[in-house]
Amino acid sequence: MDYIKEVIRERLRMHPPIPTLVPKEAMNVTELEGYEQVFINVWMMSRDPVYWEKLEEFWPERFLNSNRNFEFTPFGSGRRRCLGINFSTLTIECVLSKLLLSIDWGVLNENKNEVHDKSEAFGINS
Numbered sequence: 180m181d182y183i184k185e186v187i188r189e190r191l192r193m194h195p196p197i198p199t200l201v202p203k204e205a206m207n208v209t210e211l212e213g214y215e216q217v218f219i220n221v222w223m224m225s226r227d228p229v230y231w232e233k234l235e236e237f238w239p240e241r242f243l244n245s246n247r248n249f250e251f252t253p254f255g256s257g258r259r260r261c262l263g264i265n266f267s268t269l270t271i272e273c274v275l276s277k278l279l280l281s282i283d284w285g286v287l288n289e290n291k292n293e294v295h296d297k298s299e300a301f302g303i304n305s
């Protein structure tokens with residue numbers, strides 16, 4: 180069960196469903212290094228070579244026995260972070276485990292050497 184948690188984290192690292200978090204606006208005009216609005220780019224943070232080895236590789240083991248801080252925040256952070264964090268991670272763990280155990284998975288048209296389009300598009304997805 181621990182490994183599945185790492186698999187889910189790695190998937191959220193590579194493809195965060197809300198890549199730039201939810202835009203926030205300060206109640207008073209505030210400047211941060213000359214900017215009045217900032218987007219938190221979670222997608223970029225979870226692929227920053229300073230913090231991640233083999234960043235383009237799907238490698239769930241990277242999360243085993245490692246403490247991650249702000250370089251991994253697919254649910255946001257601080258007061259407005261996702262309220263559904265525990266609910267969603269538990270639900271994904273249960274559903275994914277059930278699917279993996281109940282279905283005999285395989286690759287469709289394995290012998291045809293078809294290339295599946297896995298390119299990303301901007302937006303909120305799941």
Ligand code: HEM
Binds near residue numbers: 258264
């Ligand atoms: C994998 C699943 C999910 C991901 C990755 C996710 C991610 C996020 C992110 C990034 C935010 C914005 C945080 C920020 O801008 O700082 C957010 C906000 C929120 N999420 Fe989720 N979420 C997920 C599932 C859920 C579920 C299942 C629920 C409810 C049952 C939920 C409820 C909320 C709520 C209420 C907020 C707004 C919190 C606030 O503004 O104070 N989320 N979520």
